Amino acid sequence: MTLTRHLKVQIFFVIMLLTACMHPISEEAREQVVPKTTFAMVSENPSAFLNQQLLLGGVIVAAENIDEGTVLEIIEWRLNRWGEPAYLEDDVRRFLVKSRQFLDPTIYEPGVLVTLAGVVLGQETRLLDEHDYTYPVFELNEIYPWESPFRYGIHRVYGPDYPYYVGRRGDSNRNPYDSSYSIYPYTQYWYSPSVYQSRE
Structure with missing residues (x-):
């Protein structure tokens, strides 16, 4: 009986490990990605990377439902090896994603982390804090919203792939489990993806 229970526990952890290692974007969509083209390159000159x-x-910082579908405004986070948004770059950059299908606003709402595959459409200039801001624009192919970062942590650790709580001065929205920490900027999550800049 003990052996059977032990085997079940092992199987459970193997399944959890395999699930955690699965990429949120389908293999078919990932095969269409141009690996040498980076977001930084597109941000500088979107017209050079059309299609x-x-x-x-x-x-997500804004979501707008229109007649043709939905437009998401997103602050870019660099992905880790598992496809999880894990690194907020120093030069915070934004982009627009246009979906031909309606995206449920209760799922794709401001503060939600997403991983997506998108095709470069060009650029669009909008007002951002009373200033003109030019956004790279992508057509949505596939998207995955994160209910929460799939790896958790409370205390800061020294490694590029570990999340931790981040406190903000003067923030009244405190973590109920530890009053010295609060929600990570831009997101709804108590535990944030890491913001280390080291490359994998």
Whole structure:
């Protein structure tokens, strides 16, 4: 009986490990990605990369439903090896994603982390804090919203792939489990993806 229970526990952890290692974007969509084209390159000159597909990640800061579908405004986060948005770059950059299908606003709402595959459409200039801001624009192919970062942590650790709580001065929205920490900027999550800049 003990052996059977032990075997069940082992099987459970193997399944959990395999599930955690699965990429949120389908293999078919990832095969269409142009690996040498980066978001930074597209951000500088979108017209030079028209119709190329990229794998992108970030946090939604605005969602607009229109007659033709939905437009998401996203702050770019660099993905880790598992396809999880894990690194907020120093030069915070935004982009627009246009979906031909309606995206449920209760799922794709501001603060939600997403991983997506999108095709470069061009650029669009909008007002951002009373200033003109030019956004790279992508057509949505596939998207995955994260209910929460799939790896958790409370205390800071020294490694590129570990999340931790981040406190903000003067923030009244405190973590109920530890009053010295609060929600990570831009997101809804108590435990944030890491913001280390080291490359994998």
